Amino acid sequence: MKLERIDEFRWRIPRHGKMRVDGLIFASERMMNEIRTDQSLQQVVNVAHLPGITQASLAMPDIHWGYGFPIGGVAAMDGEEGVVSPGGVGYDINCGVRLLRSGLSRTEIQHRLRELVTQMYRNIPTGVGKGRRDLRLGHKELTAVLSQGAAWAVKQGMGDRRDLEFLEEGGCIEGAQPDLVSARALERGKGQLGTLGSGNHFAEIQYVARVFDDQAAQALGLFEDQVTVTLHSGSRGLGHQVCSDHLKVMVNAAQRYGIELPDRQLCCAPIRSPEGRHYLGAMAAAANYAFANRQVMTHWTRESFAAVLGLGPERLGLEVVYDVCHNIAKFETFEVGGRRRRLCVHRKGSTRAYPPGHPQTPAPYRDVGQPVLIPGDMGRYSYVLVGTKKAYEETFGSTCHGAGRRLSRRQAKKQARGRRLLEELERQGVVVMAAGMATVAEEMPEAYKDVAEVVDVVEGAGISRTVAQLRPLGVIKG
Amino acid sequence: MTYRLLEHTADLGIEASADSLDEIFAECLRALTDCLTRLDRVVSVKTRDLDLAAPDLPQLMVDFLSEAVYLHEAEGLVLADANVAVEKTPEGWSLSGVVSGETFDIERHGLKTLIKGVTYHQLSVQSHEGKWVARIIFDI
Numbered sequence: 001m002k003l004e005r006i007d008e009f010r011w012r013i014p015r016h017g018k019m020r021v022d023g024l025i026f027a028s029e030r031m032m033n034e035i036r037t038d039q040s041l042q043q044v045v046n047v048a049h050l051p052g053i054t055q056a057s058l059a060m061p062d063i064h065w066g067y068g069f070p071i072g073g074v075a076a077m078d079g080e081e082g083v084v085s086p087g088g089v090g091y092d093i094n095c096g097v098r099l100l101r102s103g104l105s106r107t108e109i110q111h112r113l114r115e116l117v118t119q120m121y122r123n124i125p126t127g128v129g130k131g132r133r134d135l136r137l138g139h140k141e142l143t144a145v146l147s148q149g150a151a152w153a154v155k156q157g158m159g160d161r162r163d164l165e166f167l168e169e170g171g172c173i174e175g176a177q178p179d180l181v182s183a184r185a186l187e188r189g190k191g192q193l194g195t196l197g198s199g200n201h202f203a204e205i206q207y208v209a210r211v212f213d214d215q216a217a218q219a220l221g222l223f224e225d226q227v228t229v230t231l232h233s234g235s236r237g238l239g240h241q242v243c244s245d246h247l248k249v250m251v252n253a254a255q256r257y258g259i260e261l262p263d264r265q266l267c268c269a270p271i272r273s274p275e276g277r278h279y280l281g282a283m284a285a286a287a288n289y290a291f292a293n294r295q296v297m298t299h300w301t302r303e304s305f306a307a308v309l310g311l312g313p314e315r316l317g318l319e320v321v322y323d324v325c326h327n328i329a330k331f332e333t334f335e336v337g338g339r340r341r342r343l344c345v346h347r348k349g350s351t352r353a354y355p356p357g358h359p360q361t362p363a364p365y366r367d368v369g370q371p372v373l374i375p376g377d378m379g380r381y382s383y384v385l386v387g388t389k390k391a392y393e394e395t396f397g398s399t400c401h402g403a404g405r406r407l408s409r410r411q412a413k414k415q416a417r418g419r420r421l422l423e424e425l426e427r428q429g430v431v432v433m434a435a436g437m438a439t440v441a442e443e444m445p446e447a448y449k450d451v452a453e454v455v456d457v458v459e460g461a462g463i464s465r466t467v468a469q470l471r472p473l474g475v476i477k478g
Numbered sequence: 479m480t481y482r483l484l485e486h487t488a489d490l491g492i493e494a495s496a497d498s499l500d501e502i503f504a505e506c507l508r509a510l511t512d513c514l515t516r517l518d519r520v521v522s523v524k525t526r527d528l529d530l531a532a533p534d535l536p537q538l539m540v541d542f543l544s545e546a547v548y549l550h551e552a553e554g555l556v557l558a559d560a561n562v563a564v565e566k567t568p569e570g571w572s573l574s575g576v577v578s579g580e581t582f583d584i585e586r587h588g589l590k591t592l593i594k595g596v597t598y599h600q601l602s603v604q605s606h607e608g609k610w611v612a613r614i615i616f617d618i
Contacts, residue, residue: 064487067599071488091595091617128584128592187552198592199618237551240595240617244544247598248537265598405487409591436589478592
């Protein structure tokens with residue numbers, strides 16, 4: 001396939017064959033050399049075949065090979081004539097990131113760090129097994145979680161109504177249909193609300209190491225040396241089951257609707273078809289589960305800090321900066337070719353990055369843009385960015401989502417052999433508590449690429465602006 | 479046991495081989511358990527009957543292994559073995575038989591990697607010169 005370089009950070013795969021739009025990839029030259037070694041680019045081309053795809057088949061700099069759709073891909077489909085695909089969202093529906101700021105500085109908590117991590121580890125279930133006994137849901141409550149999202153948790157006293165203002169979609173996607181979520185998915189979800197999960201999910205205590213944009217940092221309530229907390233988690237077994245259930249249904253749906261696919265894995269159905277509507281209804285419910293999950297964990301984080309530091313909520317100031325999805329499909333409106341159009345935007349391993357002035361950018365941030373939270377590995381750093389007008393025009397208000405792995409889990413475990421990782425990390429100033437040692441090895445910093453490289457590209461391309469760098473102090477993992 | 483771990487950056491993949499169709503399913507189940515915990519520490523004291531049908535073998539494999547994931551999450555079981563018959567039907571394929579294992583005890587069994595689900599990514603179940611080979615990637 002032909003790959004044209006547009007500028008330092010942009011590459012185009014011109015429309016050819018049955019592609020309906022161009023492919024547009026954001027990457028540095030060095031990254032592109034790596035990207036070309038797997039099927040990712042072919043997947044960008046394949047996605048461009050889908051009916052209703054608008055403007056371009058997009059890929060962020062953290063792109064890698066996925067199921068049908070690449071991870072790090074964005075595809076916006078016409079809301080009426082387009083298709084929806086579970087593969088364009090990912091298995092972990094609404095896997096996402098939430099950032100909390102605090103009124104504390106690093107020096108204030110440094111000597112209590114281990115206690116804080118221990119308390120969080122105690123309060124937030126990680127790894128295998130069910131959630132806390134005080135949060136076992138019956139069918140009725142689970143249905144409410146799936147309908148209301150984060151608001152459900154707030155109603156139970158887990159957080160404040162004000163938290164909801166600072167969540168993407170207010171922490172609840174409209175149109176959720178809990179009755180379309182299978183019994184099996186519900187069974188899996190019942191016992192897992194308020195659990196972190198495993199793999200690359202984490203809860204991390206951090207500090208603001210660098211501020212790059214004073215005005216934006218001030219608007220976001222961030223300052224140098226400030227203690228922050230990041231939660232990275234999704235919809236757990238429930239979301240995974242919803243994806244599986246619908247992939248199974250859609251595998252043959254495309255054929256029945258006369259949709260020609262270059263790859264069977266792009267299984268999809270028209271948005272307006274029963275299969276399409278059912279997936280969207282169930283997916284929204286799963287997404288709401290994830291929002292509720294992060295809200296519950298926020299509450300337990302606040303309780304953990306209060307218990308260890310003996311400070312009240314005002315002094316702790318643990319407030320939500322923002323909460324973003326990075327595996328989702330939702331209806332958003334954009335101006336395309338001079339017309340306002342309602343599109344179903346699929347972001348799989350990609351984050352929404354709305355510009356300054358957008359009504360969905362929370363009022364305190366309206367002058368600077370929607371916060372974008374980009375987690376790195378547990379040894380180095382994570383970033384807080386804001387969205388830009390350029391992203392809104394070029395990528396349907398989307399940007400990258402994270403670093404991407406460098407080593408396979410097997411390679412990481414091999415490289416970790418004989419090493420005392422927890423001690424190594426502690427020497428670097430990071431206290432880690434994990435349910436499984438294998439996870440620590442698989443998730444060690446050197447298993448990951450440098451997230452700064454990914455951030456450099458999106459900033460260089462003008463689709464995000466860097467606000468602050470966060471460095472880890474304490475991490476809990478499953 | 480004849481399976482190997484596949485190099486996959488983000489998730490966990492296995493490739494297993496066996497001499498019969500029935501055996502390849504059993505082998506993949508054992509491999510899944512061995513990814514989750516120490517298979518050699520799991521004994522067969524509890525059983526569950528399974529009866530599945532799917533239009534093709536890869537889908538049947540996903541459905542079968544998904545049962546194991548579900549039994550682990552919902553009932554806390556780890557499965558040590560499977561005694562199943564996989565047969566061709568007019569609509570596709572069927573699997574029926576018994577899986578066996580016990581209640582998961584993290585202290586006794588140990589935890590390697592939590593498996594969240596079975597994916598369709600790079601999925602294949604094929605026979606070549608009498609030998610069956612299956613490749614599955616787990617979401618973790």
